[in-house]
Amino acid sequence: MRLTVEATSVLVEILFYVFATLLVVGALGLITARNPVYSALFLVFAFINSAAIWLLAEAEFLAIVLVLVYVGAVMVLFLFVVMMLDINLAELRRGFTRFAWLGWLTACAVIVEIVGVVWTHGLTGIDVSKGFVPEPASFSNTRALGEVLYTRYVYPFELAAVLLLVAIVAAIALTLRRRPGLKSQDIARQVAVRAEDRVRVVKIAAEKRS
Amino acid sequence: MHTQISHLLALWGTLPSLVRTTVWILVITIVVILCVAFLTLWERKVIGWMQLRRGPNRVRIFGLLPGMGQPFADVVKLLTKEVVIPSRANKFLFRLAPMLALVPALAAWAVIPLSPQLVVSKANAGLLYLLALSSMGVYGIILAGWAANSKYAFLGAMRSAAQMVAYEIAMGFALVGVLMAAGSMNLGTIVGHQEGGFLAWNWFWLFPLFVVYFISGVAETNRAPFDVAEGESEIVAGFHVEYSGIAFALFFLAEYANMILISALTAVFFFGGWLSPFAGYPVIGATVLGDPSFFWLGLKVFVFLFLFLWFRATFPRYRYDQIMRLGWKALIPVTLVWLGAEMLMAAVHIGPWARPWFH
Numbered sequence: 347m348r349l350t351v352e353a354t355s356v357l358v359e360i361l362f363y364v365f366a367t368l369l370v371v372g373a374l375g376l377i378t379a380r381n382p383v384y385s386a387l388f389l390v391f392a393f394i395n396s397a398a399i400w401l402l403a404e405a406e407f408l409a410i411v412l413v414l415v416y417v418g419a420v421m422v423l424f425l426f427v428v429m430m431l432d433i434n435l436a437e438l439r440r441g442f443t444r445f446a447w448l449g450w451l452t453a454c455a456v457i458v459e460i461v462g463v464v465w466t467h468g469l470t471g472i473d474v475s476k477g478f479v480p481e482p483a484s485f486s487n488t489r490a491l492g493e494v495l496y497t498r499y500v501y502p503f504e505l506a507a508v509l510l511l512v513a514i515v516a517a518i519a520l521t522l523r524r525r526p527g528l529k530s531q532d533i534a535r536q537v538a539v540r541a542e543d544r545v546r547v548v549k550i551a552a553e554k555r556s
Numbered sequence: 557m558h559t560q561i562s563h564l565l566a567l568w569g570t571l572p573s574l575v576r577t578t579v580w581i582l583v584i585t586i587v588v589i590l591c592v593a594f595l596t597l598w599e600r601k602v603i604g605w606m607q608l609r610r611g612p613n614r615v616r617i618f619g620l621l622p623g624m625g626q627p628f629a630d631v632v633k634l635l636t637k638e639v640v641i642p643s644r645a646n647k648f649l650f651r652l653a654p655m656l657a658l659v660p661a662l663a664a665w666a667v668i669p670l671s672p673q674l675v676v677s678k679a680n681a682g683l684l685y686l687l688a689l690s691s692m693g694v695y696g697i698i699l700a701g702w703a704a705n706s707k708y709a710f711l712g713a714m715r716s717a718a719q720m721v722a723y724e725i726a727m728g729f730a731l732v733g734v735l736m737a738a739g740s741m742n743l744g745t746i747v748g749h750q751e752g753g754f755l756a757w758n759w760f761w762l763f764p765l766f767v768v769y770f771i772s773g774v775a776e777t778n779r780a781p782f783d784v785a786e787g788e789s790e791i792v793a794g795f796h797v798e799y800s801g802i803a804f805a806l807f808f809l810a811e812y813a814n815m816i817l818i819s820a821l822t823a824v825f826f827f828g829g830w831l832s833p834f835a836g837y838p839v840i841g842a843t844v845l846g847d848p849s850f851f852w853l854g855l856k857v858f859v860f861l862f863l864f865l866w867f868r869a870t871f872p873r874y875r876y877d878q879i880m881r882l883g884w885k886a887l888i889p890v891t892l893v894w895l896g897a898e899m900l901m902a903a904v905h906i907g908p909w910a911r912p913w914f915h
Contacts, residue, residue: 383649383702390695410684418691419721422698426717429702429710486680488741533881 593627637801649703654806657696704798712794716785722883729891747829773818781871819860
């Protein structure tokens, strides 16, 4: 017994609203949590829910890569740093009321921008009245993405990659400094060490007891 | 009797796919947990034999072999112990962490093809799904270390976070090589494309990647010689020092389930999964030994699990800076070089790239 098309689309709709609600809860938790570790965990929660929404839209590559890169790597490092910091919350919250207007202004600007983009050239060409049209089972989202990325958009893609590489090199170059008198292990010397260098076997002739 | 069985099979076929999938998930989870139970016993026995001891030999079950009841005795002991929660600990995260460690280890089994017919999900992006899940296992460990509010636990968590992030990259690159050799991220297709006997499997053409993958797998599961996250002699027991009773058992369940998972993945990616090593050879390939089946996968998983135990009994623990050096400066360059070699092999059509799917 397979679910009918209508039943599936209703199920997808219910799941969408569940995940969307959880996503909003996660995002609100992120900005309201007092403990920075909780904030980071709320962000992880929000990422996972948005990945689930992408999965519902059959964008499985993007969904899994979001979890892989952001949840699996970026947020682990974030937590790593946040847990090590000894943040004084009172110090941080001191200017809250004084700068609140700046925050509201930024939020409004972002909302106006999003609405503007959707208004000007968003909904043309997308028919939202008929709901979501599923792709056939043989359709591979990953393959489709790869085909466009490595043909039509190959130059922007490569350019972005080079930019990231430059950023990595720059970040390492900025933090790398040679301090005099720093003690560190020379691994090559440790590996090359032989027993003869460390232990000297001495032969001593037996002495006569006097 | 036969009619009854065929009746049951027919009934099974009429069940909705949702129910059937749920039953399969339950069956696989329970079997994995039982495997973990006997793996702990097997580990203690094997290490005992290697050190000229007997290992556990007291608890019998149903009068069977001595020691067979040990895992169950351990489970009962851990279940009846009190779970002590430190007074200054973060109580919610302290309870959440063991679950976060265990769930990815069990969820990963959804995409693993157990036999030519049997797999819970034939997801197209199965390989990516596995990478994403294995990268989420670290949360259980970091949160356990942080929530316990103990210096030793925190040190263990920091060590394991750095180690897992480092080795995940090497692991991912090794899997890119597998991806190139199979042309698909579906695990069933990856196994299917290795068809044709022992020497046609990926390990032959991707040998450096196989070595890198297995070493990274040992490091990802925090097993000896990479178990600095626990480091008994340095930081007591690392991230789970404050856990007792069944919460402690959940961490161990996760660790051993991950070991079985890494072994199964090594078998699937590099050793032909459920394919027979004799397939395609004269005489023996035509017998039942040449047929693909679940038992071949089980045998391969067993061999890799034995390697895990063998490593633990023989290697001394790595120093922390040596672990970092091995991950970043040895394993990642090896994978990059071999990806280049694979490009050359694909250009001249040898090995996996001489097969029909590539053309």
